[in-house]
């Protein structure tokens with residue numbers, strides 16, 4: 001089995017590691033925008049190219065003739081990579097462009113939910129002129145501003161938090177209105193957030209363990225938003241603040257989204273659909289949909305995946321998802337180590353090492369994100385550097401394993417959040 005992996009972050013390293021554990025011993029090929037040392041180690045061959053250069057990706061696919069193509073990030077999906085590769089006869093795990101719009105166009109996402117789901121979303125508005133936006137924000141100070149198009153997961157701003165006053169809010173919104181033609185504004189919801197990801201062939205959805213992700217750069221959920229600073233999951237695959245009934249409600253929303261997207265576009269959704277939810281007093285509501293694994297959530301769930309990842313992915317691509325997908329009944333905690341100053345003024349080009357043997361001996365998994373490798377040392381870039389993951393019977397124990405290691409060994413040029421995860425006393 002020849003598998004082509006597209007992408008180069010820690011999420012894609014986790015996908016490559018899951019593929020490499022397969023008893024089918026797949027031959028892994030990788031198409032990356034910059035080489036990831038973890039993926040390079042696992043791949044038989046790899047190449048560098050822009051993730052949205054579909055012609056370049058197609059050329060590499062034609063060269064390596066994969067039996068299966070697995071996509072990590074959303075950008076190539078939104079650019080039509082699956083349409084192009086399926087057109088060449090390569091089975092893909094990832095939705096076609098018309099379906100990827102559910103992530104790439106947030107106004108479409110809300111319009112779609114309002115028309116076809118009719119539940120599970122906040123009040124929302126779109127504005128194409130700054131004056132009506134200003135009027136609205138004056139009248140609704142508890143608002144969240146969301147650019148319509150892709151922003152690498154870093155575009156959402158909350159009034160009164162990252163946008164302290166109206167002037168800053170308008171300043172922030174203006175370039176996005178110019179870029180996308182309009183901007184999305186939603187009522188601010190209160191509650192804990194959680195990620196529900198499913199494997200789907202367009203007909204059936206198999207949920208993965210719930211994960212909570214921490215997006216703020218600094219401890220106490222302060223500082224700027226990032227792609228995610230860490231995440232955790234529990235052994236029962238729920239979260240302390242999500243009941244079985246709330247999980248079923250959220251899963252119903254994801255399942256209906258897959259079904260309705262298929263009906264509306266005429267194309268089955270084959271890949272991962274990730275619902276980012278907020279647990280409100282009225283039940284779970286969708287913050288956004290993503291057409292890929294979450295990052296860091298991919299590390300939590302793929303580390304636990306017991307079923308052969310090749311079998312799972314191949315069954316998605318063939319449109320006949322396997323019946324049972326097993327995840328280990330353990331808790332996970334994942335923490336990102338990022339360059340000092342990240343994300344506003346990251347110290348790039350700083351050198352560090354990791355005691356890989358000691359990490360392995362402690363059972364801590366290492367997923368490289370964005371580092372350059374030189375002579376056995378790693379150099380930081382301006383993005384997150386590396387994710388560490390521990391598994392244990394409870395998230396308390398997994399956190400203790402990671403924190404114990406990091407207190408002694410975190411390289412001085414890197415930073416991590418010690419307060420991830422924040423666990424209530426009853427967490428299992």
Ligand code: GLY
Pocket residue numbers: 153213227228290293294295296297
């Ligand atoms: N962890 C957030 C995301 O992947 O978008």
